Amino acid sequence: MSIASGVLSGAGALPPGAAALAAQEGAGTAFHPVLPWLILALPLLGAVVNGLGAFLWRDDKRIPSIVGPAALLLSFNVVLINFIGMNGAELHGAEVVRLWSWIVSGDLHVGVDLQFDQLSMLMCMVVTGVGSLIHIYSVGYMRDDPGYSRYFSYLNLFVFFMLVLVLGASLPLMFVGWEGVGLCSYLLIGFWYENREYANAGKKAFIMNRIGDAGFLVAMFLLFVSFGTLDFVPLLGAAEGTLAYGGVLVTGITLLLFLGCTGKSAQIPLHTWLPDAMAGPTPVSALIHAATMVTAGVYLIARTSVLFALAPVSQGVVAAVGAGTALFAASIAIRQYDIKKVLAYSTISQLGYMFLAIGVGAFTAGVFHLMTHAFFKALLFLGAGAVIHAVHHAWSHGAGGDAHGDGEGDGQHGDPNDMRNHGGLRAFMPRTWIFMWIATLAIAGVPPLAGFFSKDEIIWYAGAYGYPVLWGVALATALLTAVYMTRLMVMTFHGKNRTFGHAGTAEAGRRLHEVPLVMWGPLALLALLSVVGGWANIPEALPVLPAVDWLHHWLEPVFEPAIAIAEARGLVAEHHAPAGGGEALWAGISAVIAIVAVTATVRVLSPKPVPTEAEAVAPTGFARLLHDKWYVDELYDRMIVRPSLALWRACWRIVDAGLIDGAVNGVGRGARLLGWAGGQLQSGRVTTYLVVFMLGALLVLSVLA
Template identity: 45%
Template sequence: MLDYVWLVPLFPIIGAIINGIFGTKLSKKTVGVVACGVIGLSFLVSVLVFFSLLQLPPESRSFEKIIYTWITAGDLKTTVGFLVDPLSMIMMLTVSGVSFLIHIYSVGYMHDDEGYKRYFTYLNLFVFSMLVLVCANNFLMMFVGWEGVGLCSYLLIGFWYQRKEPADAGKKAFVVNRIGDYGFLLAMMLIFVTFGTLNFKEVFNVAHHNFQVGSLTITAITLLLFVGATGKSAQIPLYTWLPDAMEGPTPVSALIHAATMVTAGVYMVVRCNVLFTLAPISLTVVAIIGVVTAVFTASIALAANDIKRVLAYSTISQLGYMFLACGVGAFSAGIFHLMTHAFFKALLFLGAGSVMHAMAGELDMRKMGALKSHMPKTYWTFLIATLAIAGIFPFAGFFSKDEILWNAFQKNTVLWALGAGAALMTAFYMFRAVFMTFHGESRVDEEVAKHLHESPSIMTNPLVILAILSAIGGFVGIPIIKGANIFHDFLAPVTGEHLAGSAKVTLTNLAYASSTAASSGEAVHHSVGLEVLMMIVSLAIALGGLCLAYYMYIKNPSLPKRLAEKFKLLYQLICNKYFVDEIYDFLFVNPIKRGSEILWTFFDVRVVDGMVNGSGRFVEFGSSVLKRIQTGYVQNYALSILVGIGAIIGYFLFM
């Protein structure tokens, strides 16, 4: 079945083509069936490929399927090929599985929208691009998928382009991502110049055996790659596009935040873990940017009142956790959190969409309250997702978040402290959202309150499935007999390359040998008691955030307003997102606009238009001169002929 991995991205693009070309002639039901069906088939093939991969011994779980040679130019030879290994397998299952549920939900959510057929065309194209990105066997193919998700995010964020806000948000996402993509493009060029190839296995093999730790070339490559990751995964300083991306349809937000786009940067860093491990400076930068982003954006979510923007800043913060994991060398932990986050973040966004569906599009949590009795399925599933993201045992987020904090604690206590602070804020703002939306007194508009209802089953069924995954998904990462960890052992052939030292075996064998040695006791041991203690501390932090939110928004609901008045400057600073957008506008956007206007006024209008218009004026002047000669009088023409003949005779006589 490994030979058929190409079907995984093929099905979504077929769906996009069918709906894109024939959508106007198909019924809404047919469009929905086609769009959901192709993603379902993609997920089914991913499952079959997964079981085929499991049949191979761990050290051999890496398979390349070359479709054809794409580019041959000089030393550059690039193929259209797909790589099946544990990392790409986890991403394929996560992307196709979560996307399938979001597609089903979208059938109900977007049913009455005029752009229904266009929406599903874009959605299928989005999933296709992400699957190309995670299945690619070389940097150029990855870049194609990378740019594809960037384009689709622009199309879907600005889906309701008739309104100014979505159109502006789509442009902002596109432009900010291009800044990061420039870094990725430069990194790719430097990789080709350095290694003479863009194939993952060839690059990583040469890097592992021929470059020393701390190599300036590898450091430059990894820092440029991380610039690309900060754009796509919305990290400081390129995070500002993601909150504005909430202007798109809510299922799009779920797809971007959970299954596609923003996880691409994390995936790219983990895929290139061999390079990053050879560049300690780059890893330090990754860890610092990740943890600072986690804390910074979590603090903004504390005072946000738009339910989707709370979730948006939450996503940026959780992505910061993933980069923190990568920065401290815990690449498996980063992917583990990426997977669990996909479950509960998709659930949170779809739950928010269900609330909006009942509230006639209302997003302000201050105008909600007491929705629990009206929307029981939405409430309980949203609560499960909140328990998961807050890191409450035994939900999925507890295991992945705790593992990241433990690895950070082993490397640097400052990183752990900042990560723990972000965890406290996460628990607080998420339970704040739950209490403001579903509990307390109703603040719903009277007209809206008359029509409050639970969403239809086509929207709530995906919520239930995601709730189950959010509840039990973390157990795949629990150490079992003799300390074996199913998830980490599965990923070991990809994330353990840098631990080995033999130059005579493949990277996969190297990694497997290293991970086996580590699990058998040759690695550095840590205190089990200390790990349990840190786990208890982590859980206590999450419970502390829960209790604080309960006290402020249920037991003493007037307290938040009093605190906002007491700390007015701080509150305004947070509410205005630390004025980062305004600072960017002042330092970059406005000067670029003014510079563009100057260039337009001088170069475009005076130089370019001047040349074009000047040639026209020159011809006009010449024609006006000739026009005076063409009088229509025969005697004038005869005189002209006589003068001409005289000039010719004079020329020959005197020359």
């Protein structure tokens, strides 16, 4: 059904942003979503079937191997049909499909409504497309796990809730998806719950996200009080006429929304859960980091871009936190040895880039990097999973070791995630080596790969929109990104193999091997996307390359009201880089920095011998500070966790054990005492009865006298 014009009519004169949106909504469109409910129903059905399979056919892995990936592939095809239909239609506004009414209470009316516009369709393509490849990869990676069917049930459910989040036409429905991905992350991070450390990592992720979610909830309450609705179209359409530009209310609302984003997207100060989330199976890490959950915060701000355009202080906070997080996380990644934790801090850093872009007003650039990052980060995580899979199977070959081995050593060789136990793997895993180098060069910003176009666009806009300090931070982060990713590749794939110690090359040749087609096939497709994914947006200023502005044109209707607000106040001025020069010049400089950083890191690290995990000594000085993640976890433990535990223990001793248990136990003791006293009167001894009788008689006589 069509939207907005009817909602906004009768409200009097509309502000410029709302009028533009209403005009867009009133325009005719030939687009009508095809079977939109199937996009959600298929992953949900897969979750139900696989969930039943965890009890009914636990040992039969054929059904989850088919149902799990098929649910996502079919959903992707429905999304693709709608994406093609929308791309060929004259569509400037959103198309909302109402499935049924959900909440009707007073003035609050919330329906299960799906919003189809350019932003939601792009997100659905990323979620279902990358998610499908991760599901296919999981068939090979998790094949020997006893919780195979349960795993696919959780994975399907994860994608279902992410699709609810991006398709929800109102904040409450988005919040259902928001909380749903939080629940699924808890289930999947702690998937191997028998390991107490892994279970604690799941709880940490769940609890830290609840901190941010409190901000999201309060922001929703304030928006409902201000607008009387929580549906995106009428709310955002009336925002400019209802909220004062730069006012306290809109600033407070947007900062509360951003608090939710810092939790979900792991930005400072709520970032510490994401590295610990590596406790889950590696495909889960790929899904969380590339296609679901952590991108939700970026999507929320992009969806509510009009509100943030009205709150320049909040935009500045978003940009500053994003840039600071990007540099902070990149510095930590430099000194990590767990291959998955290097990638985890890389994700935190890249998310910081996205928030930087949205904070300076370059909304399309932020979403562009979200898209390309999904390609090469999924490839990096799945490639890391292939390495872990191969190393663990090499260690457990012939020894009956368990199959997954994620983060678990075999008691003899060490941790299969530790890069100090790798080395020289390109000789045994050539396909994985090539694919991961493509992803590494893409994230480093080497042209013409995807990351060059998306990340450099963010760096350019940070300078061109008048944020020279943030521009410098972004450029420094790009340099560190190239260094730590190249370090990962050198330690893992180059030099001498250390999987069986420095003298175990022959043993490695017998046991190490490339992963099967079901695992490297998705890597190949992601590698292709990591190459061509950035070609959707090629700046006109770049020489030689053809100018392509498809993505900017595609997302323009979504962000036009927010950009109009900024332009009306002169916030989008003529582009000038901080040190002068045009976009082509600074893109070239950034590319040279990336290439030099990659080359120099290879030349410096390749000749150096790498001690195995067992031989390594603890780092000292500044290296130890980076290795221990700037002691943020220790700081939180000392300032928050320990005082909280002490408070709860004191409450337990004083209130629970002292007052409540004391009162209950006191009543019991009193009843026992009363029973004992009564029992003494019925002892069965005649002498006792005579004594009591005489005492009673004497007492009566004394009273009568």
